[in-house]
Amino acid sequence: MTELNAVAQATIAQAVETPAAAAASSASYETVGQPFLDSGAKMSMRDVDVFYGDKQAIFNVGLDIGQNEVLAMIGPSGCGKSTFLRCLNRMNDTIDICRVTGQLQLEGQNIYDPKLDVVPLRARVGMVFQKPNPFPKSIYDNVAYGPRIHGLVSRRAELDEVVETSLRKASLWEEVKDRLHAPGTGLSGGQQQRLCIARTIAVSPEVILMDEPCSALDPIATAKIEELIAELSENFTIAIVTHSMQQAARVSHRTAYFHLGKLIEVNDTEKVFTNPDHELTEAYITGRFG
């Protein structure tokens, strides 16, 4: 817990110390492009500010994520994209000093409502992390974990079915069907990450948040996950944070560019990578910094 706080603070410190910070931290700014959708928004966020203690990490971000859309969030390290992603299923609650203000809604329901139970929220908005983090249990138990704690199945046969379907959707079934009871930690990095995706899918979430899911993987495993993201978008809404602009270009429908805690530009992915509206976006995607 404290470790995480320290990391968060270090990130903030880094953001504040950057020379460009002075220029970019003027009080008000406008997000260019199309951050908001006219209809079909699965999640909509308005005026979101996030603070770690006294330091502000996210400034007045407004953004919609559409149904069955893949939204990529890009930006230099420490720009707040992971922090923002973690607000979407209240994973930031685990950090004591973190404070979130603004409206964040999932299908019109305020997810920061003090009366809201965070457990069903996280079942509806699942998360896949940067480093594969399978539990020290068998492959089967890893996938069965969510359905069991949420009481989604009542009989062993149903559980078997959920496990198989989830592993199939995560294109891992063929590789592990003969060793379902071997420990999940014994898989390769790419398989572990697909196991974590299967684990998330098993709960049947509506939105899947992915925090740099491929940064610890080799190109082949990355290609498999990217293929998987394309398939998953038929059933799920996906928000993905990535450092790879090629990945953002390949998998996403819309791309959001964050810079020092501010949402600079949101546009269709094609437009962002060919003809961005904002000069900072252009500077970042052409590799002038970041």
Place this chain on the structure above:
Amino acid sequence: MSTSSLFVTLAVLIAVAYVLGRGRSMALADHSQRGFRNLNSLPFYYGMLTALWCGIPSLLLVALWLMLDGNAIDQLLIAQLPGEVAALSHAELGLVLNNIKNLALGNMVGANPEPYMVEAASTLTALQRSSQMAMTVAAISVAMVLSIIAWLRINPQQKARLQVETAFKVILLACASLAILTTIGIVFSVIFESLQFFKTVPVSDFLFGLQWSPQMAIRADQVGSSGAFGVIPLFVGTLLISLIAMIVAVPAGLMSAIYLSEYASSRVRSMVKPALEVLAGIPTVVYGFFAALTVAPFVRDSGVWAFEFLGLPMQISSESALAAGLVMGIMIIPFVSSLSDDVITAVPQSMRDGSLGLGATKSETIKQVVIPAALPGIVGGILLAVSRAIGETMIVVMAAGLAANLTANPLDTVTTVTVQIVTLLVGDQEFDSPKTLSAFALGLVLFVVTLALNYVALHVVRKYREQYE
């Protein structure tokens, strides 16, 4: 010169050797550029090397001399004694020598010492004085000669740093082997005495006997004390008390560890954790008071009250396994909680995030992910606490009594292996009777049991330690 002033002199010599060695290397250094570029090592190492040559051999010599000179002087003294005295048996000769030594120190030895004793006493004083003198001269000359040689050999090409580092490696190794050698020494002394014991009492009687009453007839005409050395009642008592202690300590320790690592705010944690660790610092004899004066009477009174209430005709003793076990359990809570807290905190945050991200509640996360991941470490901690409980003596002496009852009733008085070892060896005892020797056999069995437990604990921890990575 007395031994203590010899040590002071040697310390001064070592310091001087360091300064001179360092100075010589600086003088030999090439100062045409900044620093000391032509020296193989920094001047510190030349100084250290000279100091080591000055200190180590002379100190070793002094240590060896102090170890051997008592025996050598005794031998010289015996050679001087009149023939009929020198021919006495070993034990009697020892008495005579003791008398002579007392006489030399000016203590009273009896009405009128025999003339040969007075003469021997003055010889002894002379011998001791010359030995002391010889030691002083030898040590100081060794220190000076070796440091002068080392000092003369200093030159810029000398690999002083490597030599100093090798010397320190040897010194570190010597310190490390001290603990190991001591352990081996303890084991051997226990084993030899136990073998003595097993000559009079068969191993099977000892290990499987149900009766423990280690009273041996000291005189031939004493009645009815043949002794019974069955260790089972003692081990049952030990296990009973340890079990009660673990029933108290494991849930309390584990739950406080979970609270501290998962739920407590950092402010509470920073206050509660040191407070818990203070428990580990309280001397066990103080726990003993607490057990004997507060808990044991409380257990008895509430037991009496309960039995009266139920109308049961049961006896309850004022010393009970329950009282000792309860207090011992409190005592080992910090072992369990501190070790468990460390392993629970060591479970990566990513595990918790993974579980929370699936919509698990905090308690589900702790029960199904964090605890299983930390389980090997927790088990290791618990086993270490068990070894501690088995070895505990003071609380049991004070609160559980000395009667070796073979019982599983926690309200009865029982005794443990360690307590019996203490009572067998306290006071004036013959060191060749089975009664005292049995203490060593008990020690051996206890040592084997705790060693096995520690081994299992370490093995469990090592085998599963990195499972979640």
